[in-house]
Amino acid sequence: MLLGDSAVGKTCVLVRFKDGAFLGGNFIATVGIDFRNKVVTVDNMKIKLQMWDTAGQERFRSVTHAYYRDAQGLRCSWACHKVTCAIVFVQSDMAAERVITHEEGEKLAKEYGVPFMETSAKTGVNVELAFQAIARELKHRNIQQPHDPKFKIHDYIESQKQKSNCCGGLM
Known part of the structure; x- marks a missing residue:
């Protein structure tokens, strides 16, 4: 969601x-609510993501809250428990209009123990990474074997951001 x-x-x-x-x-x-599907590949496994896009207007809050119950992954701006959650600030390409600083975003994410990243639909920066990280977390959570190392979404995001900084960017 x-x-x-x-x-x-x-x-x-x-x-x-x-x-x-x-x-x-x-x-x-x-x-209200809209949704889209996309199949992604994680470690040679096809995973179908059903992504729910919620209305941000206050008048739709009662409608959208009803959908949170069964969500397994959220991209949001508040605490999330029992689900994969990433605090993502969009429109990173619009620095002049930003209301929350990068530092404030990182602080909020750290406070809630969730990953933080900035994305840009315009340039594509970190968009794929945000969804891939959540898909990987869901895959590992649902099929993890007892002796498999625990997947750490924070570490995955940071490693991918470092790769993109040295190798031309993740789009």
């Missing part, structure tokens, strides 16, 4: 991940 305030870029990030396209200013605000 993608959660957050209205007009922060949830739908744009989802469309970038699903279709590889940037909507720009050509989109209509999500009404």
